[in-house]
Amino acid sequence: MGPEVVVADRVVKVYGAGKNQLEVLRGVNLRANRGELLAILGRSGSGKSTLLHILGGLDRPDTGCVLVDSTDLASLDNDAMADLRLQKIGFIFQFFNLLPGLTLKANVEMPLMLANVPGKESSPRVEEMLRFVGLDRRGDHYPSELSGGEQQRGAIARALISRPRVVMADEPTGNLDSDTGRRIIELLGRMQSELDQTTIIVTHDPEIASSADRVLRLEGGMLYEGGDP
Numbered sequence: 476m477g478p479e480v481v482v483a484d485r486v487v488k489v490y491g492a493g494k495n496q497l498e499v500l501r502g503v504n505l506r507a508n509r510g511e512l513l514a515i516l517g518r519s520g521s522g523k524s525t526l527l528h529i530l531g532g533l534d535r536p537d538t539g540c541v542l543v544d545s546t547d548l549a550s551l552d553n554d555a556m557a558d559l560r561l562q563k564i565g566f567i568f569q570f571f572n573l574l575p576g577l578t579l580k581a582n583v584e585m586p587l588m589l590a591n592v593p594g595k596e597s598s599p600r601v602e603e604m605l606r607f608v609g610l611d612r613r614g615d616h617y618p619s620e621l622s623g624g625e626q627q628r629g630a631i632a633r634a635l636i637s638r639p640r641v642v643m644a645d646e647p648t649g650n651l652d653s654d655t656g657r658r659i660i661e662l663l664g665r666m667q668s669e670l671d672q673t674t675i676i677v678t679h680d681p682e683i684a685s686s687a688d689r690v691l692r693l694e695g696g697m698l699y700e701g702g703d704p
Contacts, residue, residue, distance in 0.1 A: 565634030
């Protein structure tokens with residue numbers, strides 16, 4: 476595996492104040508290497524999504540620092556953070572988050588449009604990515620016309636279209652049946668190996684986590700190697 480792509484150092488996140496204060500993350504340290512499929516395993520409410528959002532620049536820690544591709548996220552204002560997410564980070568969410576009024580092809584193309592990539596360049600990239608996830612014949616369909624597994628594969632294509640350095644998946648199989656979920660994890664593994672991207676998955680499912688190169692467990696606001704505190 477290559478050099479470190481995502482680094483978290485002593486990350487703390489607290490919600491509320493006084494008697495209602497809840498310390499969700501209590502000094503989390505993490506290293507994710509290029510080409511690695513890393514799983515973060517934890518129960519519901521353990522702070523997995525909070526950690527992933529901080530690693531991906533969707534939220535900021537109260538203390539500690541996060542580096543993505545050697546860039547300290549604390550040094551970025553909101554506009555620069557949005558640019559970094561657009562260029563270097565792909566997100567996959569549990570509930571797909573495809574825009575219902577757009578075709579699958581238009582949904583996948585959206586990050587390229589936001590990055591002002593010309594249509595003559597973006598169109599073949601979209602077609603290539605839809606073939607990669609096995610949806611090349613479904614590009615003109617709307618999300619409501621797709622199965623849950625197809626929608627998630629479409630969301631994966633959208634996450635990959637900008638060729639990001641790292642893909643972050645938040646319970647990517649949580650809204651799918653077990654067979655479809657396994658196929659999605661197989662696709663994520665193929666994506667990681669063929670495209671040499673760093674992939675970080677947060678999940679409550681040990682079976683899903685077992686597919687990763689390395690498993691960390693989030694317990695009591697702290698990360699532990701090997702899945703066991």
